[in-house]
Amino acid sequence: MIEHINWYPGHMKKTREMIQANLKMVDLVIEVIDARIPISSRNPIINDLIGGKQRVIILNKVDLADSRENEGWTKVFKEEGHFVVPMNCMNGAGVPALLSLLSKYQEARNQELSRKRTLRMMIVGVPNVGKSSLINRLLGKKSAKTGDRPGVTRGKQWLTLSNGMQLLDTPGILWPKFEDPLVGLNLAFCGSIRDETMDLASLALELIGVLQKEYPEELMERYKLVELGEEPLETMEAIAAKRGFILSGKRTDYERTARAVLDEFRAGIIGRITLEHSEDA
Template sequence: MSDINNINWFPGHMKKTRELIQENLKLVDAAVELLDARIPASSRNPVIGELVKNKIRVVVLNKADLADQEQTRAWAEKLRAEGSRVLIMNAESGEGTAALKSLLTRLKEEKNEGSVRNKPLRLMIVGIPNVGKSSLINRLTGSKSAKTGNKPGVTRGKQWLSLGEGIMLLDTPGILWPKFEDQETAKKLAFCGAIRDEIMDLPTLGMELIGLLSERAPELLKARYRLEAIEETPLLTMEAIAVKRGFIMAGKRIDYDRTARTVIDEFRAGTIGRISLE
């Protein structure tokens, strides 16, 4: 996980971030907002709507390879109904990159409709930490990551990456602060690696995840840890997982830390299966 996860998003920091992103948004026509497909609501920045209200808005449901396909499709429908252009992606493998590029080309054509000059479409990527912004930039630009260099006057010192066909990408994504609205949101963000998992002690966080997975994907949880059943409580299920995995310490004490770490890491990696948390 990168350093940005260690930022404390105190109000002053949020204000600075907001101002910086607003400055950068002045330079672009379109904002590509990355959401984590496993938690599309929780991974949305609370003020993003306000920030990008006068821009062409593209929503990318990223990490779709880790999310339940039907849930992701339903989320895409819902977001489209709200007026966004929506794409489903895996920025790590590159799946969906071609569709995004052709959408951007269409948006550029729309922008130039009825105009003699063929103006470039300028865009920036925004999203909360760890959602895949850098991966998407790399996917869009290819391994070359060819910088087009400063163009004084036009870009006011910003670095632009050319995606071809008159599409220009601001090379620095806007890192948005995540929601801290309630404990449920914070937990989901932690499960998905968007905020530090020290929001609560590791065994508790692991137990909370096991509780949520017991509701959202009981069959996948059972299959992964060879459980006969989901137990009465998350704690009992956690202990059953520990026993199955042999996470037992001297004196037959259950290693809750190791069990929590394992389930959290395996959930994040998609090893338990494709699971949407909302």
């Protein structure tokens, strides 16, 4: 197993300080997480920073995740006392439900305060979970940079929605060290850690091992395999052979195979896959 995956550049330290400095100014925190890895994509530092502040959890990328697990995780987070909105930020599914929730929350808060006040929110999450895509959907225009690579958003941005609500965007924040190596792997599988910092062949081999155990039928169907190898390496080599990823001397092109498997997993092409199960929460 790949161990000691660490990713904590300087701008993430600044993000932590930004959250601390601005938390008192907001009424609500919107936390965006990846539905495929609902635990690994929740930064424990954010929990410490936010404390008891009311939170809306956006279970994003539900279109890429196992539908049964989406339902299970929605239930888990609601039982924790959070608002939960399953969403696909790329096509906007779930955005109307979020706006309705925010309007009701603002109305209830104004009644509690006995005065009208614009709702102010902060959006947080690890890199590449879809924060910028969500912001663009809420604004109805492209004002936040988006990309499928972590680290696109930098700096502090206050944004005003069409309904007058204000939103503070923050860059994605990871934490200094992953105590559980599986957390680092899950984040790397889903693209929340820069590929440039990883050995992609080893990473893809780890992913194949997980899929071989958890979603064998999807893996076999996608790569037209009659059977899976006894070890993940055998399966990886079988995938390479099916795709024609062979170098001179009949050597397996592990790098090309790794890129194909990782890209197709991240795009949902292998299937709707959730790597963390709600029953284990």
